[in-house]
Amino acid sequence: MRGTHFAELSGFVAVAEQKSFTRAAKLLGISTATLSQSISSLEKRLNVRLLNRTTRSVGLTAVGERLLGRLKPVLHDYETALESVNEFRDVPCGVLRLTVPPPAADSLLAPVLARFLETYPDIRVEISADLALRDIVAERFDAGIRFGQRVERDMVAVRISEDMRQLVVASPAYLARHAAPEKPQDLRAHNCIRLSFPSGAIFPWAFQKKGKRMEVAVEGSAILDDPVLAMRLAAEGIGVLYLLESYLAPHLAAGKLVPILEDWMPPPDAYYLYYPSRRQNPAALQVLIDFFKTNLKNSDSRADRRPPR
Numbered sequence: 001m002r003g004t005h006f007a008e009l010s011g012f013v014a015v016a017e018q019k020s021f022t023r024a025a026k027l028l029g030i031s032t033a034t035l036s037q038s039i040s041s042l043e044k045r046l047n048v049r050l051l052n053r054t055t056r057s058v059g060l061t062a063v064g065e066r067l068l069g070r071l072k073p074v075l076h077d078y079e080t081a082l083e084s085v086n087e088f089r090d091v092p093c094g095v096l097r098l099t100v101p102p103p104a105a106d107s108l109l110a111p112v113l114a115r116f117l118e119t120y121p122d123i124r125v126e127i128s129a130d131l132a133l134r135d136i137v138a139e140r141f142d143a144g145i146r147f148g149q150r151v152e153r154d155m156v157a158v159r160i161s162e163d164m165r166q167l168v169v170a171s172p173a174y175l176a177r178h179a180a181p182e183k184p185q186d187l188r189a190h191n192c193i194r195l196s197f198p199s200g201a202i203f204p205w206a207f208q209k210k211g212k213r214m215e216v217a218v219e220g221s222a223i224l225d226d227p228v229l230a231m232r233l234a235a236e237g238i239g240v241l242y243l244l245e246s247y248l249a250p251h252l253a254a255g256k257l258v259p260i261l262e263d264w265m266p267p268p269d270a271y272y273l274y275y276p277s278r279r280q281n282p283a284a285l286q287v288l289i290d291f292f293k294t295n296l297k298n299s300d301s302r303a304d305r306r307p308p309r
Contacts, residue, residue, distance in 0.1 A: 008038050008039070008041060008042040009042070009075075011024065011028060011035050011038045012042055012051075012067070012068075013068060013071055013075060014027055014028055014035075014140075015035065015039060016051070017138055017139075017140070018138075018139070019057065019058050019059070020058060021036055021039075021058060023139075027139070027140060039051065048061075049064075092120055092122065092123060092283035092284050092286075092287050093283075094122075094123060094124070094282060094284040095123075095124045095126060095284070096124070096126070096142050096143075096285060097127075097128075097141045097142050098125065098126070098127050098141060098142065098143055098145065099130070099132075099134040099141045099143075099144040099145070100128070100129050100144070100145045101129070101131055101145065101146070101147065102131065102227060103147075103227060103243075103246065104147070104271050105129040106247070107244075107246040107247060108145065108160070108161055108271055109127070112295055113125070116288070116291055119291070120284070123287070128141070131197050131198055131225060133197070136274075136275070136276070137276055142284070142285045143273055143274060143275035143285055144275070145160070145271055145272070145273055146272055146274060147244070147271055147272075148270075148272070155274045155275065156274065156276075156277050157272040157273070157274045158274070159270050159271075159272055160271055160272060160273045160292035160293070160296060161270045161271035161296065162270065162296070164244055164245060164268055164269060164270060165244070165245045165265060165268045166206070166242060166265055166266060167243065167248060167259045167265065168187075168205075168240060168241070168259065168260050168261045168265070169240070169241050169242075169243070169248055169251075169260065170234060170239070170257065170258065170260060171256060171257055172258060174234075174237040174238070174239065177237075178190060181240075181260060181261060183261075183264065184205070184214065184216045184261060185216060187205070187216055187218050187240065188216070188217075188218060188219070190218070190220075190239065190240045191219075191220045191221055191238065192205070192218035192219060192220035192239055192240050192241075193220055193222045193224065193230050193233050193234055193239045193240065194218065194220055194223045194224070195223075195224060195227060195230055195243070198225060202223065205217075205218055206266050207261070207264040207265065207266065208266040208267065220239050220240075222239070227243060230243065231247070234251075234257055235257055240260070273288075273292060
């Protein structure tokens with residue numbers, strides 16, 4: 001298979017899976033115009049139309065569906081064959097694509113990523129940091145990171161962080177103007193700064209006490225998809241915020257925010273790396289898993305040596 005033909009076929013599969021030239025081009029690291037020209041060349045060479053294009057969507061023709069069905073296992077075997085060569089290398093190599101929520105990118109990856117890249121210089125890491133719950137199979141990510149062991153079927157989840165708590169916080173200035181809530185239901189009388197997912201869904205405010213779990217529907221003057229902006233509003237006294245303690249740490253240490261309702265917070269949870277269940281992981285992914293496990297083990301060992309407070 002000649003290089004040009006392979007690039008065209010790979011581009012076709014990417015567009016078919018992403019149902020978008022823009023997303024497929026981003027995935028492949030090329031411009032939308034270059035990808036569009038590549039698909040046009042492929043259709044011209046085969047003398048068939050593979051994709052139906054409109055201004056709003058991209059869909060497969062009947063011929064395109066048949067070609068996609070035949071190509072996907074071929075490309076999978078091609079990638080598997082290349083990956084098998086990695087077993088004979090002294091140092092793993094390859095591209096590692098991860099989808100990560102911003103808090104994990106900041107508190108989990110940022111402190112260790114440089115060390116990982118120095119240890120494995122032949123691995124290239126591509127990280128997409130956003131709050132969306134991405135389909136790692138359809139969007140060709142090798143793995144994702146998510147808070148809490150809540151993953152889809154056929155996924156493996158590996159714990160990669162210490163325990164982390166969710167907290168409800170407010171600024172001293174806000175609490176000087178408003179009585180601190182004594183129970184979660186009291187939050188209905190407060191201005192709550194809510195976070196949303198890219199889908200538009202609001203991040204739930206969950207609580208637990210004596211084994212009883214509840215969610216409280218809160219209201220407020222701001223709904224944001226940016227935790228940094230949410231923390232700034234909370235620190236400026238606009239309202240109450242529900243967020244991970246690790247993300248809030250700098251504001252808590254500076255006294256700009258203080259925790260409330262601590263007795264009602266759910267048990268600590270952790271970040272998990274999740275990936276498709278398969279017999280053999282790519283070498284780059286396997287060394288990342290081992291790296292996180294070692295880093296977590298060392299963190300636990302350091303915690304065990306800390307004097308009691």
